[in-house]
Amino acid sequence: MPYWLVEHAIGDVEAFHNRALPTGVRLAMFFQASSPTLVLGSSQALGSVDEDAAARQGIDVVRRRSGGGGVLLWPGEFVWLDLVIPASDALWSDDVGRSMWWVGELWCAALAAVEPLATVHRGRLQRTAWSTDVCFAGIGPGELLRGRSKLVGISQRRTRHAARFQTMVHLKWRPEVVASLVAGAPPVGELDALVATCSLPSELIVARLTAALLEL
Numbered sequence: 001m002p003y004w005l006v007e008h009a010i011g012d013v014e015a016f017h018n019r020a021l022p023t024g025v026r027l028a029m030f031f032q033a034s035s036p037t038l039v040l041g042s043s044q045a046l047g048s049v050d051e052d053a054a055a056r057q058g059i060d061v062v063r064r065r066s067g068g069g070g071v072l073l074w075p076g077e078f079v080w081l082d083l084v085i086p087a088s089d090a091l092w093s094d095d096v097g098r099s100m101w102w103v104g105e106l107w108c109a110a111l112a113a114v115e116p117l118a119t120v121h122r123g124r125l126q127r128t129a130w131s132t133d134v135c136f137a138g139i140g141p142g143e144l145l146r147g148r149s150k151l152v153g154i155s156q157r158r159t160r161h162a163a164r165f166q167t168m169v170h171l172k173w174r175p176e177v178v179a180s181l182v183a184g185a186p187p188v189g190e191l192d193a194l195v196a197t198c199s200l201p202s203e204l205i206v207a208r209l210t211a212a213l214l215e216l
Helices: 013-017 052-056 098-110 175-183 188-194 202-213
Strands: 003-009 026-033 037-040 060-063 072-074 078-086 144-146 149-158 161-172
Touching: 003 013, 003 202, 013 037, 013 060, 026 202, 052 060, 052 175, 072 175, 078 202, 098 144, 098 149, 098 161, 098 202, 149 188, 175 188
Parallel strands: 003 026, 037 060
Antiparallel strands: 026 078, 037 072, 078 161, 144 149, 149 161
16 A cells, blocks of 8 residues: 655645645644635736735735635635646546546544534536636536535646645634725625534644545
């Protein structure tokens, strides 16, 4: 069974996103942001964000290399896990959508005790009116759902040599803050209904994810 390298870090979100992909190893990286940060997708227009509102609330705005809409990271209110696998790994799939199914299944196994009805989305990308600007407002392959609400978000960056899956669950969702950061101000009620949060303590989620990794 392949061995996972497991790391834990806290710090600057932009620097972590810009970390080079390792090759030839399985790597699991748990990360915590040191300050409130809005992370834009690689192709998301900067004009979609109210930068003045972000500055007033002390929220940094940075960009990641994977796709999707913006993700709000509030210290202590999420669990973030990055998973890196080499192209030679048995978990690798050339089908970009299907390649994320195992990631959702990992989260599903880790949260099974508290989220027994959670499901892994195996269909195509499903957009909403706000998903271009708010990552958790849409549903992508492999993501974990509670009913129609997104519980675990997944984005992916890949090269010929490796793939990096960036995953996250909210412990608390701040739809009013997210709405204030989006140019055009989506209705708070709409955003609230699109996202599910996990009630487990972050330490327990991390422990269960680490244990689930050993089964892969």
